[in-house]
Amino acid sequence: MDDDVLRYEARERKLHPTKDDDELPLLQYQDVDEAEFYDDPKNDNLFKETPWKAIALTVFLFLIGSIMLSLGILIKTGVIKTQYEDRGLPLIILGSICFIPGSFYVVVIIQVCRGVPGEMSIVVSDICPTYTTFFGFMGAACSIIFANFGSCYGTAKAGVGVMVMGVLHPQLIVKSTIPTIMAGILGIYGLIASIIIAMGIGNEYPLYVSFAHLSGGLCVGFSSLAAGICIGIVGDAGVRANARQPKLYVGMLLVLIFGEALALYGLIVGLIISMKGQNMKCTSA
Numbered sequence: 001m002d003d004d005v006l007r008y009e010a011r012e013r014k015l016h017p018t019k020d021d022d023e024l025p026l027l028q029y030q031d032v033d034e035a036e037f038y039d040d041p042k043n044d045n046l047f048k049e050t051p052w053k054a055i056a057l058t059v060f061l062f063l064i065g066s067i068m069l070s071l072g073i074l075i076k077t078g079v080i081k082t083q084y085e086d087r088g089l090p091l092i093i094l095g096s097i098c099f100i101p102g103s104f105y106v107v108v109i110i111q112v113c114r115g116v117p118g119e120m121s122i123v124v125s126d127i128c129p130t131y132t133t134f135f136g137f138m139g140a141a142c143s144i145i146f147a148n149f150g151s152c153y154g155t156a157k158a159g160v161g162v163m164v165m166g167v168l169h170p171q172l173i174v175k176s177t178i179p180t181i182m183a184g185i186l187g188i189y190g191l192i193a194s195i196i197i198a199m200g201i202g203n204e205y206p207l208y209v210s211f212a213h214l215s216g217g218l219c220v221g222f223s224s225l226a227a228g229i230c231i232g233i234v235g236d237a238g239v240r241a242n243a244r245q246p247k248l249y250v251g252m253l254l255v256l257i258f259g260e261a262l263a264l265y266g267l268i269v270g271l272i273i274s275m276k277g278q279n280m281k282c283t284s285a
Contacts, residue, residue, distance in 0.1 A: 054129050058105040065099025068092075097138060101131040132210035133201055139210075139217030140197040143270070146221030147190020150228025150263070154183025157232025161239045169243045176242065178253065179235025182260050186224040186231075189267045193220040197274055209277040216274030223266020230259035 072091030074080040158179035166173040197213045238252035 051129075054105075055109060058102055058109060058131075061098045061102030062106050063102075065095050065097070065102050067095070069095030069099050071095075101134045105129075105131055128204065128206050132205045132207050135207075135210035135214040136197060136201040136205060139214035139274075140194040140201075141217070142214075142221045143193040143197065143217035144187075144190040144221070146218075147193075147224035147228075147263075148187050150225035151183050151185075151187040151190075152228070153225075154186065154228035154230075154232035154235065155180050158183060158235030158239070161236035165239050165243045172239075172243055175249075176239040179231055179238065179256055182256055183228055183231045183235070185260070186228050186263050189224050189263050190220055193217060193267065193270050193274065196271065200274065200278065204281055206277065206280045209280055212273050212276040216270040216272075219266045219270035219273060220263075221266075223270070224263040227259050227261075227263035227266075230262065231256055234259060 068091045071080070072088045072093075072095055075082060075085060075088035075091065162173060162176045162180065165176060193216065197217055200209065200213060234252065234255045238248070238255070242249045242252060
């Protein structure tokens with residue numbers, strides 16, 4: 001039994017290396033064939049504990065993702081007639097976020113039930129299942145993608161106003177580029193958050209940390225998107241009005257500053273959330 005435990009610990013150290021892997025007695029078991037290890041009946045007692053939490057989360061993500069994805073597609077294609085047609089795309093996005101990892105690990109669970117060797121290592125841990133990296137990378141992607149959406153919309157919307165105004169008042173063009181500059185800064189917020197999140201993704205990546213990174217990325221991304229819409233609309237109308245009444249310039253700047261502050265709030269909260277649980281390790285509970 002002691003020999004079997006050493007072989008199992010050696011394999012776990014190989015999959016999840018740590019700084020404490022200096023114990024030489026385990027090195028002689030590093031080349032154990034994975035299929036042979038799982039096919040050996042003597043090792044069955046090492047996997048008596050079923051990871052019910054991971055299985056429940058997988059089934060939940062699969063069901064919720066399937067329902068949301070189906071509803072979103074039916075709404076967008078017009079099969080379901082509703083007055084809220086604009087809600088189809090958000091349902092598709094959220095449904096995809098839940099459905100992709102859920103469907104993959106439903107297949108993994110089915111493979112485990114069929115006795116396919118090697119699949120049990122994927123779902124053996126409730127704390128650090130391998131799908132945690134999906135949520136981490138989605139957090140980094142959502143941060144930069146939605147922040148860039150907001151920056152793009154704000155720059156384009158305000159830029160149109162600047163160009164139209166510049167036809168009659170070219171001397172005010174430089175002074176009126178403030179909204180486009182403020183909109184461009186939003187992309188930097190998303191870039192900062194995405195880099196911090198991406199640097200936190202590693203071999204030992206607990207589920208708690210992955211959810212923190214996902215929520216942090218969404219905070220930054222959607223806050224920057226909202227700020228970009230605000231800056232674009234206010235900037236477009238503001239530069240046109242300023243050309244006719246110069247006294248409106250200070251008021252326009254105040255509105256733009258408070259609109260930009262929305263993205264700054266999201267960045268601060270997103271960074272605080274993303275740093276939660278950085279010292280957690282993938283140790284069995």
